[in-house]
Structures are given as C-alpha cells and as structure tokens.
Amino acid sequence: MAITLVILDKDPSYSEYLTHYFRRYYNSIFHIVSSTTLVAMNIYLQNNDCIFLIHESYREDWSNEDAEVFWLCEEKNNGERFLYKYQKVDRFIHKILETSQREVDNLSLLKGLKQNIIGIYSPIGGIGKTTIATALTGLIAQHENVLYLNLEPFPSNAFLMNEGNKYNFSDLLLFASRASEDINMLIEKVVNRYETLELYYFNPYNRYEDLLDTDAGTWYRLMLALCHKYDKIILDFGSHEDKQVLTVFNLCHVLVVLVCHEPFAKMKVEKWYNYQQKMSRDLNICWVANKIDQREESQEPSSEYVLELAYNESYLRFNNFEELLRSSLLDKLIPLYLYLEGGESVD
Structure with missing residues (x-):
C-alpha cells in the first residue's frame, strides 16, 4: 500500500518539483499530495500512514506532536527529522524511509533510482x-x-x-x-x-x-x-x-x-x-x-x-x-x- 506524502513548502515551484519527481519515479511507493497552507493539511492528520514534508519556517505554527513530520531546510542540518532541500531527492527519500522505519522492498526503490x-x-x-x-x-x-x-x-x-x-x-x-x-x-x-x-x-x-x-x-x-x-x-x-x-x-x-x-x-x-x-x-x-x-x-x-x-x-x-x-x-x-x-x- 502506498504511503501518503504531504508536501508544504513556502516556494510553490519547489513543491511542484518534488511532486513531479515523486510521481515520476516513486509512484508505486508514495501517494503525493501538495498542500498550500497548514490549515489545508489538517484533513490528512487523521491518516496514520501520512508523512509530512513541511518547510522549517512553519515549525512554530505546527502543533500536532503525533504526526510524522520532516522539516525541509534551506541550510544543511544533520538532525534526524531535518532534510536539506537542495540535496539529491533520492538521498532524502532514503533518510525518510530509514528514520520512519517504513518497509519498502529494494526493487521498488531501485525503480525510482x-x-x-x-x-x-x-x-x-x-x-x-x-x-x-x-x-x-x-x-x-x-x-x-x-x-x-x-x-x-x-x-x-x-x-x-x-x-x-x-x-x-x-x-x-x-x-x-x-x-x-x-x-x-x-x-x-x-x-x-x-x-x-x-x-x-x-x-x-x-x-x-x-x-x-x-x-x-x-x-x-x-x-x-x-x-x-x-x-x-x-x-x-x-x-x-x-x-x-x-x-x-x-x-x-x-x-x-x-x-x-x-x-x-x-x-x-x-x-x-x-x-x-x-x-x-x-x-x-x-x-x-x-x-x-x-x-x-x-x-x-x-x-x-x-x-x-x-x-x-x-x-x-x-x-x-x-x-x-x-x-x-x-x-x-x-x-x-x-x-x-x-x-x-x-x-
């Protein structure tokens, strides 16, 4: 079953790029949703299979501690839940799956890589x-x-x-x-x-x-x-x-x-x-x-x-x-x- 990945970045063109990339290479693993506001993301909070990719500028306004969130950063950050926006997408996909301990077979991942x-x-x-x-x-x-x-x-x-x-x-x-x-x-x-x-x-x-x-x-x-x-x-x-x-x-x-x-x-x-x-x-x-x-x-x-x-x-x-x-x-x-x-x- 595909994992729902909800993306929110302050730059709409970056969200569009990520959405296109995931749908092109990882469509069998992730169901991609691009959101425009934090309020619009609330509809997905009840879904336990969701993973949220949210720009770090929204951290202070994010109140749901139970949701599985990764923060998109403008600068490199080695924190477990932080993803540097400008690294290869394939590498932070690897970090998402490894950190969240989601089970995905290697062949499915290779099809994207x-x-x-x-x-x-x-x-x-x-x-x-x-x-x-x-x-x-x-x-x-x-x-x-x-x-x-x-x-x-x-x-x-x-x-x-x-x-x-x-x-x-x-x-x-x-x-x-x-x-x-x-x-x-x-x-x-x-x-x-x-x-x-x-x-x-x-x-x-x-x-x-x-x-x-x-x-x-x-x-x-x-x-x-x-x-x-x-x-x-x-x-x-x-x-x-x-x-x-x-x-x-x-x-x-x-x-x-x-x-x-x-x-x-x-x-x-x-x-x-x-x-x-x-x-x-x-x-x-x-x-x-x-x-x-x-x-x-x-x-x-x-x-x-x-x-x-x-x-x-x-x-x-x-x-x-x-x-x-x-x-x-x-x-x-x-x-x-x-x-x-x-x-x-x-x-």
Whole structure:
C-alpha cells in the first residue's frame, strides 16, 4: 500500500518539483499530495500512514506532536527529522524511509533510482566497450561523482586498479550477501578514488563465479546503496550474458549498446536485439556506432544512433588513464553525455 506524502513548502515551484519527481519515479511507493497552507493539511492528520514534508519556517505554527513530520531546510542540518532541500531527492527519500522505519522492498526503490545507472554493452567483442566506458566515466567525473564498475568475465581495465587496497569487488559481494552487515561502511572499505576527480572504482573481483553466485536480492541491496552514494554508476559489461548479468541489465536506466557496420557484427547485434524483444525485456537502449570503415566518415549520420564515432586504433593504445583523459575521445563523447543527462540527442 502506498504511503501518503504531504508536501508544504513556502516556494510553490519547489513543491511542484518534488511532486513531479515523486510521481515520476516513486509512484508505486508514495501517494503525493501538495498542500498550500497548514490549515489545508489538517484533513490528512487523521491518516496514520501520512508523512509530512513541511518547510522549517512553519515549525512554530505546527502543533500536532503525533504526526510524522520532516522539516525541509534551506541550510544543511544533520538532525534526524531535518532534510536539506537542495540535496539529491533520492538521498532524502532514503533518510525518510530509514528514520520512519517504513518497509519498502529494494526493487521498488531501485525503480525510482534507475536514472543513476548506465550500462555499456555490446554482443560484439573488441569493439571498444571498456575504452568508451572508461572515457565516459572520466567525462562524467568532471561534472559529478561517478562510480565505474567492471563486470566483464576477465576485467581488462588496468588503469583503474589500486594495489594498496587489499579489498576488491568479490569482498563487497560477499559482504553485501550478509544482510546484517552495514553495507555503507563496507563500501567505504572497498572503494577507491582516482586522485583529484570525483571518480570511484572497485578493484576487480577474484573470479567471475563470484558475480554469478550473487543472488538478485543481494544485487538489489548493493545497487540501492551505491545509487544513494553516487550520482552516476557506469557498468562495463562483457559481451555475453549470464542470468545474474541480466538481473543487473534490468536495473540500468539506459543500456548504451555499441555497434559497427561490419556485416557479421551487424548480424550479431540484430540477433541479440531480436532475442531481447522475444523475451519481452524492457531495455532502454541507446545505440552508439563505432565506425570501423573510415570511408564512412563522409556519409550522413543515421538517426537511429545517438552518437557515431570514427573508429581510431589510437583510442585503444593509451598507456595510462591520464592519457585517456587528455585525449580527443572525451570531447567526442560529449553528445552521448548530454543525451544521458537529458534524454535527447544532440547534433
């Protein structure tokens, strides 16, 4: 049953924004009501399932001590019942549910947080998935904090590896499977940060079987915690699918699928896509073409692709992550980044 959330802020446009956000991403969890005055809120006071989000300026006039209230603050406040208005909405939703001890399943919450998760995939091997995933992560890190997670059977990204951290992603999967563990504390132990950027990553797992042995409930719990912690999560998938990989596929807001115009590669992509449709998988696919044939440079771009890259062997020969960050590839990925931010292709 949905929880009734009653919102009252002194800025009507902020109330409207919150209402729209909750209805778009959390409609299955919350029933949203936007109120204009304290008097108008009285009708909801008899409902024990109501949670009130009220601007802090109304505190002196609020007299009902039994109601479950969270105060919307203009300045940061660490109090249990105070919510900083200008933090990510997803984070204060987490605080509301945690503080009020409301039972909501992790999958329902993840459906609202999916806009944070971007998958990079192709059924074609060697097309540059990891290079583009890493470069996109570096680009995003210049604007917001981002987590890169390599889910290939044999992780190939040696740039993002911290030899000084004894923990890796296998450890985190094991920790996450124990429901009694403080998962946020465990993430802090395992995660690494890349120097000056807001770019975070885990050392690769010991064995691919560690990923395959992880059940769906553990994935939901882990991904929910990561979504609350990072603005964006980039998932770098291998070119094949296993049952647990499909579980994670379905958590992606967007699945960026790389294709090329070589006939056999195109056939492989078509078969993969037809299979997804046959299995009725609801994947939000963003097509990116990596052109192997340089002669195709002069052709008009196809409307089905958000981005068409001119394949260049030098993209695959970086000696370190600094070289990748300084390369022209990041500039070429800006249209993709803008698309992922706004959902519209950019010419």
